[in-house]
Amino acid sequence: MNLGITGRVLPAFYERLRDELTFPLSWERSVARDFPAWRAGARAVVGESLLQPTAPGPEPFDPVTVEERDEGTYTARTVEFALSRYGRAHGSLLTPHGSGPFPAVLVLHDHGAEFTIGREKVVRPGPDLVARATAWADRxxxxxxxxxxxxxRGYAVLAVDTLGWGDRGPLVHEDQQALAANLFQLGTSPAGLAAHEDIRAAAFLASLPEVDERRVGALGFSMGAYRAWQLSALSDGIRAAASVCWMTGLKEMMVPGNNTLRGQSAYFMLHPGLHRHLDIPDVASLAAPKPALFQAGGRDHLFTAAGVESAYAKLRAVWESQGAGDRLTTTLWPETGHVFSAAMQDTVYSWLDSWLAPEPMDPEPAPS
Structure with a gap:
C-alpha cells in the first residue's frame, strides 16, 4: 500500500481528494435559478481567491509614449502606464490609421517557459528582439x-508583459516556485496578480480615445487563453473573448502525468482554494451570456480531448440556459496539437469580426 506520494508528486490519496470536490457553487448545482444573482455571488468568491488587497481607489493610468513607428496601415507604439498601484509597465499598442474609434482586442501572451519575451510573442517587436520573437511565432x-x-484588420491592439516576462523579468523556469512562495507569503499569488493586471490593462485599452469602449475583446493562446476567458468572466468591460488551447475539467486534468502536476508554471493559473467551490468551466461560465469562443487541439499533450469535451458540455449548458447558445462556439481540431495555427486564427478573426466589428454588438439577451 502506498502511504505517501505517487504520480507526479501527487499524494497517494489524491483520488479521494479529487472525488470529494463537488463544486457546490456551480450554476448546475444552484437551487435558486437567478442567473445574475448566481454570477454576482460566484464572482465574489473568485475575487476572494485572487488574494488581492482592496485598493483605496483607481490609480490614474498616466500613459507616456516611449517610442512609435509607422507600420503602413497602423501605428505601433510602446506605451508606459500605471498597470497597478505597485508599478508601471510597458505595453505594445497598435492603432489603425483613420478616424476611429476602433474596436479593440487585448491580446494576452502565452507562457511556453520562454520568459525573455512576453508581449513580443504576439506583437512584432523592433530589431533587438525580432529574431527571437519570429522564432516563437514560427513555433x-x-x-x-x-x-x-x-x-x-482594423482593430486597436494592446499587449502587456505578465510579471516575470520580457522587461518585467525575465524569470528562470525553476524560479517560478520561489516567486509563487514569496507572493503567497506577502498575501497574494502569481495568478491573482496576473488576473488583476489583466483587468487593469483592459480598462486602460477601453479608456483610450482611439477605442470604442463598447467593442473591446480579449484573445489568447495557452496561458493567454486561460487569461482571456478569466478576464471575460471577471470584467464587464470585455464584450467578447476567444481562448485557444486552455480549457478542461479540473478532475480530468488532475491525473498522473499531466503537465499541470509539475508545479512551477502552474502557479500562474492557480488560485488557492477556488476549486473547493467552482470547476474550471464554472469560472469561465461567469462570462455568460457574452460571446465566447473556445478552440482546442485534439492532439494537445496538455489537455485531453475528454477533459476538453467535459468542459465544453458544462459551458454549453450555461450559455443555453440563458438563451445564448448562439453566442458560444466550442471547437476541437482533431489533428492539431498545442498550437494556434493559421487556420485556427482565421476562424477566430472572422468570429471577432462578427461580434466586435464594424458595429457594436446587440445588447445581451435577458437572462432566463
Missing part, C-alpha cells in the same frame, strides 16, 4: 504575429 503561431494581424 506557436504559424509564423504570424496575431496582434499585427488584428491591427491590419
Amino acid at each position: 506557436c503561431y504559424d509564423g504570424r504575429f496575431i496582434g499585427d494581424e488584428l491591427a491590419a
Whole structure:
C-alpha cells in the first residue's frame, strides 16, 4: 500500500481528494435559478481567491509614449502606464490609421517557459528582439504575429508583459516556485496578480480615445487563453473573448502525468482554494451570456480531448440556459496539437469580426 506520494508528486490519496470536490457553487448545482444573482455571488468568491488587497481607489493610468513607428496601415507604439498601484509597465499598442474609434482586442501572451519575451510573442517587436520573437511565432503561431494581424484588420491592439516576462523579468523556469512562495507569503499569488493586471490593462485599452469602449475583446493562446476567458468572466468591460488551447475539467486534468502536476508554471493559473467551490468551466461560465469562443487541439499533450469535451458540455449548458447558445462556439481540431495555427486564427478573426466589428454588438439577451 502506498502511504505517501505517487504520480507526479501527487499524494497517494489524491483520488479521494479529487472525488470529494463537488463544486457546490456551480450554476448546475444552484437551487435558486437567478442567473445574475448566481454570477454576482460566484464572482465574489473568485475575487476572494485572487488574494488581492482592496485598493483605496483607481490609480490614474498616466500613459507616456516611449517610442512609435509607422507600420503602413497602423501605428505601433510602446506605451508606459500605471498597470497597478505597485508599478508601471510597458505595453505594445497598435492603432489603425483613420478616424476611429476602433474596436479593440487585448491580446494576452502565452507562457511556453520562454520568459525573455512576453508581449513580443504576439506583437512584432523592433530589431533587438525580432529574431527571437519570429522564432516563437514560427513555433506557436504559424509564423504570424496575431496582434499585427488584428491591427491590419482594423482593430486597436494592446499587449502587456505578465510579471516575470520580457522587461518585467525575465524569470528562470525553476524560479517560478520561489516567486509563487514569496507572493503567497506577502498575501497574494502569481495568478491573482496576473488576473488583476489583466483587468487593469483592459480598462486602460477601453479608456483610450482611439477605442470604442463598447467593442473591446480579449484573445489568447495557452496561458493567454486561460487569461482571456478569466478576464471575460471577471470584467464587464470585455464584450467578447476567444481562448485557444486552455480549457478542461479540473478532475480530468488532475491525473498522473499531466503537465499541470509539475508545479512551477502552474502557479500562474492557480488560485488557492477556488476549486473547493467552482470547476474550471464554472469560472469561465461567469462570462455568460457574452460571446465566447473556445478552440482546442485534439492532439494537445496538455489537455485531453475528454477533459476538453467535459468542459465544453458544462459551458454549453450555461450559455443555453440563458438563451445564448448562439453566442458560444466550442471547437476541437482533431489533428492539431498545442498550437494556434493559421487556420485556427482565421476562424477566430472572422468570429471577432462578427461580434466586435464594424458595429457594436446587440445588447445581451435577458437572462432566463
